[in-house]
Amino acid sequence: MPDTDAILLSALQHWTYCPRQCGLIHLEQAFEDNIHTARGQAVHHLVDTPGYEVKAGVRIERALPLWSDRLGLIGKADLVELHPDGTIFPVEFKHGRKRQKIHDDIQLAAQAVCLEEMLGRPVARGAIYHATSHRRREVAITPELRQQVETTTQAIRSMLSGGVLPPPVTDGRCRECSLKDICQPEAIAASNRLHYERIHLFEEES
Ligand code: SF4
Numbered sequence: 001m002p003d004t005d006a007i008l009l010s011a012l013q014h015w016t017y018c019p020r021q022c023g024l025i026h027l028e029q030a031f032e033d034n035i036h037t038a039r040g041q042a043v044h045h046l047v048d049t050p051g052y053e054v055k056a057g058v059r060i061e062r063a064l065p066l067w068s069d070r071l072g073l074i075g076k077a078d079l080v081e082l083h084p085d086g087t088i089f090p091v092e093f094k095h096g097r098k099r100q101k102i103h104d105d106i107q108l109a110a111q112a113v114c115l116e117e118m119l120g121r122p123v124a125r126g127a128i129y130h131a132t133s134h135r136r137r138e139v140a141i142t143p144e145l146r147q148q149v150e151t152t153t154q155a156i157r158s159m160l161s162g163g164v165l166p167p168p169v170t171d172g173r174c175r176e177c178s179l180k181d182i183c184q185p186e187a188i189a190a191s192n193r194l195h196y197e198r199i200h201l202f203e204e205e206s
Helices: 009-017 019-026 035-047 102-119 143-162 172-176 185-200
Strands: 051-055 058-068 073-082 088-094 125-130 135-140
Touching (some): 058 102, 073 102, 102 143
Parallel strands (some): 088 125
Antiparallel strands (some): 051 058, 073 088
16 A cells, blocks of 8 residues: 655646646645636546446546555556456646646656556557547657656655755746746745845956
């Protein structure tokens, strides 16, 4: 069974989007809803009740608990298809239209890594289901994605044990971020600028 200090699978998605967002949620337990998180929660209501059904010989598990003792990860998969030929296929639900986002792909790859450890069989592919367009985007669980799962998990563990909030990214990501009011990225950037100007105020020009 997973240990109690395990990192949530969602933290990998948060870290890949913005390390500070990950720190605010998983280090400082901050969370604010905005239109994007509200839409995300509405989509997950479709698959947040554990259970299964069988369609055309495929067993479809909903809200399946996942963990990896090796990496110290814990979470759940929205859907996992278990095909008669042994294929294991996780599907993560996201709001919005079909478009590639690396933070979604890493979260899916982390689910695949957990399933492999739990079930002892390879997981070669999965999919992101985009609720707005009702379309699936298939994702190959490549060696590069697996490596990113490992390095991201290490980075999050190091941030959590160090207890230091990462700096703000202060770019387009902040516009869609539900934590903008708590994070105050512009205020921190302005304060950093002021600090820099104070340090260099009395430097002689060469
Ligand atoms: S407001 Fe920007 S810097 Fe702050 S957590 Fe969100 S994305 Fe990261």
